[in-house]
Amino acid sequence: MSFSFGRLFRISVFGESHGLGVGVVVDGCPAGLNIDESCIQAELDRRKAKNSEASTQRREGDRVRILSGVFNGTTTGSPICMFVFNEDVRSDYYELIRFRPRPGHADYVAHVKYGGFNDFRGGGTFSGRITVGMVAAGAVALKLLSRYGIKVVAHTVNIGGIWAENHELNNVDHLEKLIEVSPVGCADLKASNEMLELIRKASELGETVGGVAEVIAVNVPPGVGEPLFDTLEGDLAKAFFAIPGVKGVEFGVGFKAASMFGSQYNDQFSVINGKVVTNSNNSGGIQGGISNGMPIVCRVAFRPPASIKIPQKTVDLRNYQEVELMLSGRFDTCIIPRALPVLRSMAAVVLTDHLMISQKIPRVLK
């Protein structure tokens, strides 16, 4: 009962890694937005592996089909259902892990929670494939946000411990271009190369690597976010923690704030062009859970993908014997590059929902 997210702009994802396909229902999208399958497809294509060294060799056409909610190229105000059939599915392998949960995966907890009835093939609904629905919904949200000048960008700042140097946050258009040319979505080209090299090495070792992505949203007006509990930070974090592999979320300087004095941390106010701004953005554009008009900045930590080609200890759930497990197959060595459009999408979904609650986006577009 919890595959839905949002209040006024609400998405409901469904599907499994090795079932018929994956999809999403977007309920509450304002009427009058121009969308078609091609603009959804463009966003889904970003999610596909672009570098064979970093990512799974599974090849999906991922052709999206809009099943409802769009009429004459425009949203109607009714729920938009989008579906993508699975194509490149090889399930036989997974019978082997049915009762032998893979360390790091959700196999064990899913087995416990669903009494063994869960679709265990490829992780079933816990697979990263479920993020196809997130990205399809995000494509709608991003299109909507763009009408209000709001842009959301996600980029790689760390892979396997290699940090990107700082970049110009103020210019997201420039940032976007830099990301586009990097095979790992990192704006710092030197770091990008080192990251790629690390991924290669890890892949050779049968290993995987984690990382950190940063999400930036610009032009969000001040006053968005619903304290006390439906804060921008809280809803963004909750949305991000739904993405497989996320283990940490921080805003602005985040954990670094712990080591700062108040006078270093506080963002002081100025007026520029008749607009109240802050001289720094240590808070990541959010105070009291509400946007202050500055760029919203957060970072998301991903653990290394769980599927490694190294023997691991597990337990056979039929007889509680400890056994060794050796996985083979097509795995992502590093998920960050492919996670970027997913992060972007979920951020866009959260912002759209909050902008509707704040009445900054109308129910019918003009």
Next chain:
Amino acid sequence: MSFSFGRLFRISVFGESHGLGVGVVVDGCPAGLNIDESCIQAELDRRKAKNSEASTQRREGDRVRILSGVFNGTTTGSPICMFVFNEDVRSDYYELIRFRPRPGHADYVAHVKYGGFNDFRGGGTFSGRITVGMVAAGAVALKLLSRYGIKVVAHTVNIGGIWAENHELNNVDHLEKLIEVSPVGCADLKASNEMLELIRKASELGETVGGVAEVIAVNVPPGVGEPLFDTLEGDLAKAFFAIPGVKGVEFGVGFKAASMFGSQYNDQFSVINGKVVTNSNNSGGIQGGISNGMPIVCRVAFRPPASIKIPQKTVDLRNYQEVELMLSGRFDTCIIPRALPVLRSMAAVVLTDHLMISQKIPRVLK
């Protein structure tokens, strides 16, 4: 419309820093739980400043009164309303900052969001005082959890950049005792002393310091958490981000996972006493958003408190002139020690809600 949190065990907080008082309604608490004002009071007392050097000199009796939902010392299944009158209120001072938002506080965003109608005295509903309601609700949840052997502990691991050494997570009872004797809630007594010294120095400078707290919950059964979106991580993070000052949340090794290889990160499975366990707990007891039966471990980063006794730049919202602001009054130099019971409370609220959804806690206690 968002001062409520939870689905089956739902809390709704209300009140202001300088109004009549603060309170909470707890809706959905199982019938048959023994509670009275003294057990709520005990938890509220933990929230009060115990060290005058770290904390505000504001002195509140914080006498809680149960207005509904308890009959003959037992919960009835009806909403429990609890209220605490404010006592030590001095509001005159705040008129000065009505149109001059304090950097780091929610003054500016509240002014924008509520059109200047917000109760600006002491931050109004954005004040840390709102956490009284969280703690009162948490006291109920903690009492309920204790009946199922579940214990939640929060302790200080970092203040102003000083990290506590590692401790024995396996023994939360021992941990609790260590915390109790430290004036800053830190189990590492050497670090505790350094932290206290730093707080003293910061206070002399008119400064404030941030920090990191860790929350641990033991004996949560496996299978708790509702993917895809209502994950344990997501709901805990959302609950924590509602606490004033929180800027980051991570689970298990958290951001450190970014620098790890898959083989280092994955928690492999063993059987101990006929129970499936993991040999490490890098995931913080949660996979796929669902508890795996191991201790749930997360860390929460707090920014330094916003009120400092150092001149800061702000803007007068009446004429958009930049002005200098110098605050005086009674402030917390470091919020971590007083935040510990709030974190514990919100974690307990989230866990109780999820345990009810998972049907691990019945609607009527026996």
Next chain:
Amino acid sequence: MSFSFGRLFRISVFGESHGLGVGVVVDGCPAGLNIDESCIQAELDRRKAKNSEASTQRREGDRVRILSGVFNGTTTGSPICMFVFNEDVRSDYYELIRFRPRPGHADYVAHVKYGGFNDFRGGGTFSGRITVGMVAAGAVALKLLSRYGIKVVAHTVNIGGIWAENHELNNVDHLEKLIEVSPVGCADLKASNEMLELIRKASELGETVGGVAEVIAVNVPPGVGEPLFDTLEGDLAKAFFAIPGVKGVEFGVGFKAASMFGSQYNDQFSVINGKVVTNSNNSGGIQGGISNGMPIVCRVAFRPPASIKIPQKTVDLRNYQEVELMLSGRFDTCIIPRALPVLRSMAAVVLTDHLMISQKIPRVLK
């Protein structure tokens, strides 16, 4: 977990008949609305028994106190908590019925549902006294609606089978005046007298009588209501069924529509003063769950109050023996007159919530 109602304008009631008091938290009220205790009190006073023959002799001062959310006479955007202490409470009597559920009351189901932990005194939270919170919340909603020219009226159309003659729905101001002078809230003075006579007779017999009230809302703009499930009809009905004693809800001609042909039922369109109107209002102002701009009209059926002074059969829940029960005390012979402000209030709450969702009421009033 269900003492809350609404999405953007959300009320949470609490309290018991014989506990400390009853109250409500209103979350999501727009900032900038002028309210004070006197305007809430005025609405609560309407709920009090004005005729001793129809209503309980219990006398409550019902002095409301606003505990939060109002600052300088204006709503702040934070939750508004309102509380009324119980005064005229006599509980001893109720021990007798602790294990002997009164027919028609919720005693039996509450005992089953809450395992006997429920506050059984006077029905506890199932008492009509819980409607104090509904009316206090409704007073806020009604004040808000009045700023947008929206008026909600409730009047008695049937008591004990005596129907009021039709009246002029188009003039709710006139209707309101007629209701005010009738001791039973009925605009048809002849019927009003007969109803009063029937109530007298029933009272002498130790009996109670049921009835039907009609609720009318005028000036609701077209386009309000959220299909498919959050229809205006559905949300109004759900809100009304929360009022103790309600057993039926119908809109427009309601059940009479079953006997009509399509050509008789359909409301055809015209233009009057450049505005689309319908020539009849058989649909009660709602199509497809959405307001069409015509008056919203619905009728609500109440069963006779359950407490009668006539012996009834019940079961002793300690030994499952059938026993006879003879109640004594202070009861309402007919609830309709006192239910009118409750209906009005809940209708106002539903409409306010929907008007906010439809963005017809802003988050901050000007």
Next chain:
Amino acid sequence: MSFSFGRLFRISVFGESHGLGVGVVVDGCPAGLNIDESCIQAELDRRKAKNSEASTQRREGDRVRILSGVFNGTTTGSPICMFVFNEDVRSDYYELIRFRPRPGHADYVAHVKYGGFNDFRGGGTFSGRITVGMVAAGAVALKLLSRYGIKVVAHTVNIGGIWAENHELNNVDHLEKLIEVSPVGCADLKASNEMLELIRKASELGETVGGVAEVIAVNVPPGVGEPLFDTLEGDLAKAFFAIPGVKGVEFGVGFKAASMFGSQYNDQFSVINGKVVTNSNNSGGIQGGISNGMPIVCRVAFRPPASIKIPQKTVDLRNYQEVELMLSGRFDTCIIPRALPVLRSMAAVVLTDHLMISQKIPRVLK
């Protein structure tokens, strides 16, 4: 944002009358329930017109496809998406009514609400066709309820003013057989014939007729329903008002209660076979919004279908001129027979959701 219904067992419908198709996502269904396309199909087939005189001549294959959530013939705990492609679609006709709203339909309010962007063909998402999704979801719920001995039956009690005589509510199996043989789903065969005759006559006149259906649920255990607001009556009513054409809902004796004395209305208690029962069932099995263990009985009033073959007045929304509208096409003369499985389905959805909240149905079936 409101095409979803339910809290723990949650359905989200989507689709349009003349789009690609209609469907539903069922989120929160317990794992371990055996379902396949054939058992969903069986329920959908009941919804199809079985009598050409009463119902539309539109012929839909209505072949359902399960897109997710079922693995090896069993529910997995993940969302179940079901989809039915539209086949017999003829849309050209509808261009004529684009700006000329049909009286009684939602055309006008949809145009206002969605700014003219709504899919107006055949009413779009307001069409009765959306109930396909309700019935598919209901098939899952009914299957689940049957495992707990709970049965839900819907039958026709009134068409066009012709009332069926009373029947034996105690024997729903017998009732079901009687309904099955009646072309209008009425257990009283004499009334059934008269109803059919009336439908024939109305059809010849180009007219339509309304009616009343009764829904009965047996073996619902006592204690189900969540006061104060999430009552069984309130949630059932809300669910029913989402079905196109519903204008009234009553429980037990319903509106007749208005004319009864308390002593006539109250259901007194007895013990039969060691079980507490009531001697009558005037309350329809619900007190205080909670089931008492007796059959749940409610009646639902439908207006006559809006599409008639008689000239009607409407307004051209382009120039606000009054015009005459004459519809042609394939319409239902009476919707009651086809509405029965929809009512049954929505009742099953509501009951399943409440049984899960009450923890009477587990998260994993054994």
